[in-house]
Amino acid sequence: MSIVFQETYKTITLSTANTLYQMQIDHLGHLQHLYYGRRADEADMSYQYFQADRAFSPYPHQGFNKRCPSPDIVPQEYTGFNTGDYRVGCLELSGGTGMNAADFTYVRHEILPGKYQVEGMPSAYDEGGQAQTLVVYLADQVTGLQLELYYGVFEKEDIITRAARLVNGTGQPVRLEKAASVCLDIPFGDWDLIHFHGRHAMERQAERLPLPQTVTTVQSKRGVSSHHHNPFVILCDREATEEQGDCYGLMLVYSGNHRTDVEVNQMGSTRVVMGIGDELFSWNLEPGGAFAAPEVILAFSGQGLGHLSRLYHHMIRHNVCRGEYKTARRPILINNWEATYFDFTADKVYDIARMAAELGVEMLVLDDGWFGQRYDDNRALGDWYVNEKKLPGGLAPLIERINGLGMKFGIWIEPEMVSEDSDLYRAHPDWALSVPGRLPALCRNQLILDLSRPEVVDYLYERISGLLRDNHIEYIKWDMNRNMTDVYSHALPAEKQGEVSHRYVLGLYRLLDRLTTEFPHVLFEGCSGGGGRFDAGILAYSPQIWCSDDTDAIERLVIQHGTSFGYPVSAMGAHVSASPNHQTGRNTPLGTRAVVAMSGTFGYELDINKLSDEEKEEIRGQVQFFKENYRLIQDGDYYRLSDPSRNEWYTAWEFAAADGSEALLNVVLTHSRANSPNIHLRLKGLDPDARYRIAGEDYYGAHLPWDLMFGGSPSIREERTYSGSSLMYAGFTLPMLFGDYPSGQIHFVRV
Numbered sequence: 001m002s003i004v005f006q007e008t009y010k011t012i013t014l015s016t017a018n019t020l021y022q023m024q025i026d027h028l029g030h031l032q033h034l035y036y037g038r039r040a041d042e043a044d045m046s047y048q049y050f051q052a053d054r055a056f057s058p059y060p061h062q063g064f065n066k067r068c069p070s071p072d073i074v075p076q077e078y079t080g081f082n083t084g085d086y087r088v089g090c091l092e093l094s095g096g097t098g099m100n101a102a103d104f105t106y107v108r109h110e111i112l113p114g115k116y117q118v119e120g121m122p123s124a125y126d127e128g129g130q131a132q133t134l135v136v137y138l139a140d141q142v143t144g145l146q147l148e149l150y151y152g153v154f155e156k157e158d159i160i161t162r163a164a165r166l167v168n169g170t171g172q173p174v175r176l177e178k179a180a181s182v183c184l185d186i187p188f189g190d191w192d193l194i195h196f197h198g199r200h201a202m203e204r205q206a207e208r209l210p211l212p213q214t215v216t217t218v219q220s221k222r223g224v225s226s227h228h229h230n231p232f233v234i235l236c237d238r239e240a241t242e243e244q245g246d247c248y249g250l251m252l253v254y255s256g257n258h259r260t261d262v263e264v265n266q267m268g269s270t271r272v273v274m275g276i277g278d279e280l281f282s283w284n285l286e287p288g289g290a291f292a293a294p295e296v297i298l299a300f301s302g303q304g305l306g307h308l309s310r311l312y313h314h315m316i317r318h319n320v321c322r323g324e325y326k327t328a329r330r331p332i333l334i335n336n337w338e339a340t341y342f343d344f345t346a347d348k349v350y351d352i353a354r355m356a357a358e359l360g361v362e363m364l365v366l367d368d369g370w371f372g373q374r375y376d377d378n379r380a381l382g383d384w385y386v387n388e389k390k391l392p393g394g395l396a397p398l399i400e401r402i403n404g405l406g407m408k409f410g411i412w413i414e415p416e417m418v419s420e421d422s423d424l425y426r427a428h429p430d431w432a433l434s435v436p437g438r439l440p441a442l443c444r445n446q447l448i449l450d451l452s453r454p455e456v457v458d459y460l461y462e463r464i465s466g467l468l469r470d471n472h473i474e475y476i477k478w479d480m481n482r483n484m485t486d487v488y489s490h491a492l493p494a495e496k497q498g499e500v501s502h503r504y505v506l507g508l509y510r511l512l513d514r515l516t517t518e519f520p521h522v523l524f525e526g527c528s529g530g531g532g533r534f535d536a537g538i539l540a541y542s543p544q545i546w547c548s549d550d551t552d553a554i555e556r557l558v559i560q561h562g563t564s565f566g567y568p569v570s571a572m573g574a575h576v577s578a579s580p581n582h583q584t585g586r587n588t589p590l591g592t593r594a595v596v597a598m599s600g601t602f603g604y605e606l607d608i609n610k611l612s613d614e615e616k617e618e619i620r621g622q623v624q625f626f627k628e629n630y631r632l633i634q635d636g637d638y639y640r641l642s643d644p645s646r647n648e649w650y651t652a653w654e655f656a657a658a659d660g661s662e663a664l665l666n667v668v669l670t671h672s673r674a675n676s677p678n679i680h681l682r683l684k685g686l687d688p689d690a691r692y693r694i695a696g697e698d699y700y701g702a703h704l705p706w707d708l709m710f711g712g713s714p715s716i717r718e719e720r721t722y723s724g725s726s727l728m729y730a731g732f733t734l735p736m737l738f739g740d741y742p743s744g745q746i747h748f749v750r751v
């Protein structure tokens with residue numbers, strides 16, 4: 001049993017393979033948090049806490065004699081409001097007399113088989129029927145406002161999920177000004193915060209900060225999870241490394257505004273509150289109405305950051321992503337965007353596809369520019385009918401030709417947007433978000449459709465499902481190229497305008513849900529100007545997301561490194577593009593570009609016809625290598641072997657099969673140096689008692705000729721075997737790489 005209620009102590013204990021989570025109903029009925037961390041054998045962990053009067057920390061009226069316990073001090077599962085906890089809270093309320101306070105006490109709980117779902121929003125699921133759910137029902141005894149706390153326990157996966165739901169049992173309207181998903185109090189310890197910030201074309205850069213004794217906030221107010229701050233944070237102990245130390249992860253399963261506050265309080269205890277962003281947010285709860293806050297996926301690792309990431313990788317891949325492509329091999333694609341931008345004809349696209357097909361590429365993706373008057377990015381969004389000047393006869397003849405090459409056909413759309421210069425906008429100007437009396441702010445010269453309106457969602461469903469029904473399309477790249485401003489729906493009254501951004505996200509999920517259910521064979525790839533909406537919510541509908549508009553292999557090392565803390569490589573859209581790179585102007589070897597893109601979903605985005613015969617042959621080899629090693633790369637355990645924020649010299653990472661049967665070591669030299677020390681790496685995830693041979697050792701770009709180095713050559717290295725223990729404990733040395741951005745891939749196989 002992974003959920004146990006102990007009547008004697010009034011504790012509820014959740015256990016997973018390596019963790020324990022415990023809460024207790026205290027003598028006043030409050031639900032106190034007792035512990036989350038490494039698995040411990042104890043039915044009542046309340047012995048850790050002494051309650052005493054803390055001046056200026058108020059206590060409930062019943063605490064007159066002892067002047068405690070104070071909600072300002074006690075670790076809690078979810079906070080009340082306006083009753084004495086001055087730390088960051090979960091809730092803010094307004095409404096009629098007496099409605100601006102809440103103090104929740106325990107009513108009952110249920111332990112249920114299976115995993116709860118969150119209404120209207122994606123959440124982790126359990127296919128094997130192993131997960132369990134705990135629901136704790138609480139209520140404010142004065143107003144009747146009800147709180148339901150949900151816990152999903154994935155024992156084998158070592159994951160606990162949480163969600164919250166508020167039900168208005170007050171008989172009066174109540175307005176939520178804030179309704180977070182979780183509060184996680186960690187009463188003891190000194191913690192660092194790792195968060196993932198960025199900007200367009202440089203997403204999810206990991207930053208590690210010692211927590212100051214105040215509130216640190218990570219948030220997006222952009223209407224989407226954003227390039228700028230990912231809804232995922234890690235708290236780790238000050239000494240934690242990739243392999244050691246205690247780490248907590250909190251990942252919000254949500255694609256809109258989000259907010260995470262991490263507070264170290266007067267007593268040195270740490271609180272994390274995570275949920276929907278509260279700026280421009282409010283929700284009107286009519287009597288009897290309910291509000292569901294999105295889910296948070298919690299993970300704890302007592303074995304450092306690498307293990308924490310691998311818990312998330314597994315969870316996202318198997319319990320968040322859905323549909324047949326969550327594990328099936330995804331086609332290697334070629335996208336025409338950086339090859340042609342808007343300037344293409346059917347023949348040009350076909351020529352790119354034909355050459356790619358010859359080299360083993362499996363799908364052509366037609367990007368932006370195939371519809372309406374879309375000759376540049378100033379117009380036509382919303383007009384989802386084919387531009388027959390570019391594609392005479394429509395999509396069907398082109399798709400037929402592409403399919404004739406043995407390739408699948410995929411297409412780009414940006415359904416949530418509208419250009420002012422479009423037939424759709426001319427017909428329905430009120431379908432765009434805009435504040436009455438104001439000209440809305442522009443971004444890429446486009447506006448956002450109001451997906452909080454059901455008729456807009458229905459319209460988009462009809463257009464996209466029609467496109468998919470009428471054409472043999474096997475992949476959709478779903479883009480979104482601006483952030484929200486002028487958040488106002490022309491369909492809602494003034495008092496409901498605070499609901500628009502959340503209703504938008506619910507509308508988006510409804511649309512994606514209908515489409516992915518009706519077209520289960522279509523592979524969806526999320527995108528928002530690259531990785532501007534890279535979150536677990538979108539991953540529930542599209543198992544991959546275009547990681548960044550920055551296709552420069554060296555920049556991608558940092559982006560993919562940061563992304564890897566929470567998300568698996570199977571989620572990261574990554575392509576080999578042209579050199580010099582279009583975003584940075586940097587030249588990199590073709591092989592290095594492939595090594596980096598292979599640590600993602602792998603594809604190409606350049607005009608292959610412009611390459612030399614030698615380069616084309618190199619691509620043929622890359623495609624074959626990726627197909628052969630697909631399972632190792634996508635299903636294998638991912639290990640970060642370097643940290644770009646500390647090591648500007650090289651970046652290294654590894655994939656190891658879970659059974660220790662093989663491993664692929666990847667290294668890119670990011671800074672060439674004279675008389676450079678050797679790059680020496682210790683492998684991970686091998687079987688220490690087994691022996692390994694090198695099945696392949698390939699370097700791209702320059703290295704010192706083997707005959708000028710003592711101690712090895714590919715033939716000598718391939719003739720011998722190595723023990724797993726020596727590769728892991730002593731390590732493996734690379735030849736001296738030099739020149740601009742060389743890289744290496746070494747494949748170890750158990751003998």
Ligand code: DGJ
Pocket residue numbers: 337367368377412479481527528529530546548549
């Ligand atoms: C932004 C995407 O990230 C790019 O890959 C490309 O699809 C463009 N939009 C097209 O407008």
